Amino acid sequence: MNWRTGKPTRQDRRASAVASTMLILALSLGGVLALVRMVQTIGIRAGLQDEADETALAVAAALARQSEPEGPRLSATAAEVALGRWDAARRRFVAASSSPNAVEVTVRGSQAAREVGRGWLSRIVSPPPAATATSAVAAVRPRDIVFVVDLSSAMAAESLAAAERLQSRQDSIQANDAAILRGLYQDMGYESFPGPDEPLGAPWGASWDALAAGDGPLSHAAVPAKYRIEPGDPISVRREKACSAVIDHQILRLMPRAMPDPQRPENRRYWAAYLDDLSGSKGSGAKIGYASYLCFMLRRGRIEQAQGQYVPLSQHSRHCPWHLEQVGGDSLRFPPRVEPMHQVRRALAEAICSLAKRNGSADDPASRDRVAIVSLDWPSGAARVQQTLTSDYGSAVRACARLQPVGVSGPSSQPQPGLRLADQLLREASGGMYGWRGAEKMLVLVTSASTDCARGDGPLQAETPPPDHVVCIGQGDAQVRGALERIINAAPVALVR
Numbered sequence: 001m002n003w004r005t006g007k008p009t010r011q012d013r014r015a016s017a018v019a020s021t022m023l024i025l026a027l028s029l030g031g032v033l034a035l036v037r038m039v040q041t042i043g044i045r046a047g048l049q050d051e052a053d054e055t056a057l058a059v060a061a062a063l064a065r066q067s068e069p070e071g072p073r074l075s076a077t078a079a080e081v082a083l084g085r086w087d088a089a090r091r092r093f094v095a096a097s098s099s100p101n102a103v104e105v106t107v108r109g110s111q112a113a114r115e116v117g118r119g120w121l122s123r124i125v126s127p128p129p130a131a132t133a134t135s136a137v138a139a140v141r142p143r144d145i146v147f148v149v150d151l152s153s154a155m156a157a158e159s160l161a162a163a164e165r166l167q168s169r170q171d172s173i174q175a176n177d178a179a180i181l182r183g184l185y186q187d188m189g190y191e192s193f194p195g196p197d198e199p200l201g202a203p204w205g206a207s208w209d210a211l212a213a214g215d216g217p218l219s220h221a222a223v224p225a226k227y228r229i230e231p232g233d234p235i236s237v238r239r240e241k242a243c244s245a246v247i248d249h250q251i252l253r254l255m256p257r258a259m260p261d262p263q264r265p266e267n268r269r270y271w272a273a274y275l276d277d278l279s280g281s282k283g284s285g286a287k288i289g290y291a292s293y294l295c296f297m298l299r300r301g302r303i304e305q306a307q308g309q310y311v312p313l314s315q316h317s318r319h320c321p322w323h324l325e326q327v328g329g330d331s332l333r334f335p336p337r338v339e340p341m342h343q344v345r346r347a348l349a350e351a352i353c354s355l356a357k358r359n360g361s362a363d364d365p366a367s368r369d370r371v372a373i374v375s376l377d378w379p380s381g382a383a384r385v386q387q388t389l390t391s392d393y394g395s396a397v398r399a400c401a402r403l404q405p406v407g408v409s410g411p412s413s414q415p416q417p418g419l420r421l422a423d424q425l426l427r428e429a430s431g432g433m434y435g436w437r438g439a440e441k442m443l444v445l446v447t448s449a450s451t452d453c454a455r456g457d458g459p460l461q462a463e464t465p466p467p468d469h470v471v472c473i474g475q476g477d478a479q480v481r482g483a484l485e486r487i488i489n490a491a492p493v494a495l496v497r
Contacts, residue, residue: 028327051107059105086282093137103138135497148419155340162181190255214228246275258293300314327397339402345401376418386403445471
């Protein structure tokens with residue numbers, strides 16, 4: 001046998017080169033096919049992901065509206081839609097049929113669907129990738145909403161104007177005035193509407209100042225001793241005797257249910273303040289009756305005292321007659337109905353009740369909307385937190401029920417301090433316990449229609465954010481309710497996974 005020795009022959013080198021070339025070509029073709037397959041897979045997944053995203057957002061938007069989904073239909077041959085709740089703390093979707101706030105959409109591509117229309121050569125050169133699936137989760141985004149509520153003189157203006165018109169022409173009461181005042185009369189416990197009235201000092205044919213004069217009708221010898229003004233009585237004594245005469249002969253007869261009790265000695269100075277106010281504002285046309293007494297109380301409102309006493313209209317008075325009303329299926333205690341304040345606080349309470357229903361029974365605090373209430377209050381330029389940010393909707397509703405205007409003696413408040421305080425609450429919430437939940441921040445300014453929130457006494461300061469929504473009262477009860485409900489129902493949605 002002959003063995004070859006020495007260097008490879010030309011034929012050997014040619015065979016080796018051909019083999020290497022074939023191997024390289026095979027590897028290159030495999031790489032190209034793998035690349036084509038990878039690109040196809042990426043393209044299919046991208047299309048399916050877009051479809052899953054759009055569908056999840058459409059269903060989540062329907063959840064936010066609490067309506068049936070309207071949006072792109074799934075065109076994939078295999079898909080799953082599950083409703084549930086988004087656990088923001090653990091970043092996971094939990095299927096649930098009760099009060100859902102999120103949706104998970106899973107889309108699967110079909111092998112058969114991708115084979116249709118493909119020629120035999122394309123199937124050999126570029127075999128289809130494996131079946132592909134993708135998913136998306138969209139959720140109703142939680143909100144931190146701060147209501148900035150005007151409690152200035154504008155919120156008692158309708159009731160005061162109606163009472164003043166009633167006082168001037170009781171024989172021709174306008175229907176709107178009657179509607180506003182009947183509720184207030186009822187809350188105050190007055191026995192009839194509009195009730196009797198008569199000129200101050202009518203039994204003596206004299207004005208308030210004349211009654212307290214040293215030579216007035218109460219100085220006659222026939223006047224009972226408790227009312228008789230004696231020579232040498234100082235002005236304080238004369239006014240006290242004149243007040244006693246008016247209380248016993250007019251106030252008790254014309255306003256038997258007026259509080260504080262006029263017969264108690266400690267209340268005499270209070271009623272003297274009412275008579276001074278009445279005489280000063282109306283002069284010779286001053287009339288004693290429930291209408292003029294309401295004017296006296298409305299001008300003082302919640303915070304201004306008369307001779308050291310809050311008026312019974314104020315929630316700070318021990319004589320304030322709270323009453324119950326049904327709101328959102330619950331009974332709420334309200335102070336007397338002063339307009340337009342009462343329609344505003346009811347509308348706010350109803351809106352927060354709607355928010356409670358939207359949030360359902362969610363236990364996760366990070367997924368719940370929160371509300372706060374800031375008041376534009378007295379003195380002018382002040383702002384106060386009536387309710388801190390909370391998802392305890394019952395507490396927020398009760399805070400709404402307690403809102404009460406300061407009265408009409410004070411000037412209207414400007415919105416800037418309230419907006420700054422509301423912005424501070426939102427900033428603190430962003431860095432606080434629930435700052436990581438990604439809640440949408442919202443400011444809602446509820447004010448009188450005559451208030452220009454962009455102007456006031458000057459432009460809003462640069463560091464003060466403009467309100468997201470402005471609800472102006474003075475246009476009717478239905479408009480206020482409708483505007484607040486639209487804000488509550490406009491819950492944002494977002495892809496969370």
